[in-house]
Amino acid sequence: MPNFVLLTPKHLMESSVENWVLAIQEPAILFTGIEAKKYIEANKKIFNVIFENIFYFENYLDSDLIDKEILSLGKNKIIHKIIALSEVDILRAARIREKLGIEGQHIESAMAFRDKYKMKQLAEKAGVLTPKYCKVNNTIDLMQFIDQNKYPVVIKPIAGRGSSSTFIVKNATELDKYLAQGIFSKFDCTTYLLVEEFIAGDIYHVDGHILNNELSFISASRYINNCLNFVYGASLGSITLSDSNSLNSRLIKNAKQILFDAFSAPRDTLFHIEFFVADNLDIYLCEAASRLGGGNINEQLSLAYGYDLKIKFIQSYFSENIACFSGKQKTVASRLLIPPRTRNILKKIPESCPFDFVKSYRQNGIINKLYYDITMSNQEIAHFLFTATTEDEALHNMKQLNNWFNHETEWESLDDEIRKITT
Helix, strand or coil: CCEEEECCHHHHHCCCHHHHHHHCCCCEEEEEEHHHHHHHHHCHHHHHHHCCEEEEECCHHHCCHHHHHHHHHHHHCCCCCEEECCHHHHHHHHHHHHHHCCCCCCHHHHHHCCCHHHHHHHHHHCCCCCCCEEEECCHHHHHHHHHHHCCCEEEEECCCCCCCCCEEECCHHHHHHHHHCCCCCCCCCCCCEEEEECCCEEEEEEEEEEECCEEEEEEEEEEECCHHHHHCCCCEEEEECCCCCHHHHHHHHHHHHHHHHHCCCCCCEEEEEEEEEECCCCEEEEEEECCCCCCCHHHHHHHHHCCCHHHHHHHHHHCCCCCCCCCCCCCEEEEEEECCCCCEEEEECCCCCCCCCEEEEEECCCCCCEECCCCCCCCCCEEEEEEECCHHHHHHHHHHHHHHHHHHCEEEEHHHHHHHHHC
């Protein structure tokens, strides 16, 4: 009985071929995006051994053909397990498991981690603080919430991902701008958005996995900026918290409360939970997901702990003998993602990085490409993984890297290019 593995091209290519050999220990069929084909073809001797078949899809992140293909294969094959790591695959995998009677996370559990309204309801019942929130699908409902709770507010899709179509409304002028864009009219009357109060403070993320109903690994990190700021053009980073940070144990306690009291997490699951820490140090749930954290969070944690969360979790599908992590944090690890400049053409990008504290630098920028809009928080043109001895040193290193990269990168604005052509 084969296992079906669903991997976005990014998750596939972020791990080495050697790690995939370690991870996939039984017959498996891979479903991924066409962007991964070149990487797989370059290592086809190994991938042809790991996977008995590979299916490629155009537009993997939005394609519904994947569901159809798996259901068709399920008519002739008995599928053992479906392994999914990404936000785009969690509900897909849950529906297919339920349809075909496959063990694993089913729809009710998956929806608790995807439907932000249901998520907040469950958290509240378990005693977890949440921002004030409301489900809205028209201007009247939105205005009523603002009248009761005042500005600023955050508006987001109930089942959105990657901060797409999420925005902060700070005042009546900004509200008019968004309403003029038809934030409700572009959807049908049954589509709801979530509006919630804005919590002033910092954002943190807690990541890990549960194996056989036991917490196997957990780690807390602080965002520097956040995913929404990234969509608006700011660099995004995070720093693993040291044990001496008083917030570390509080965040982990809140995460456990969400996983085991609020959501009844699946027996085996990855998790990525985001929290607001308000200026008065109260902790509020932002969002929770039963998936791998995006934006190279797994690589950051691997650097901090010497433990590959993604590979260990996949291995657990093939073996009951994966031990809980018993080690300690080795270093303060950080990541930095650099967004493209919108309405700009990339002219120069550094090929290498001169700083010794940087353990990995990867640039994805394409010279002479016009970068028009950033719609999601995974569209970086460069990312760094680096270490430090303290959180303060990590923040200093991050600022140094960000300044160096911006100084060494050259852009030409689209408006300047248009003026050249027209004058």
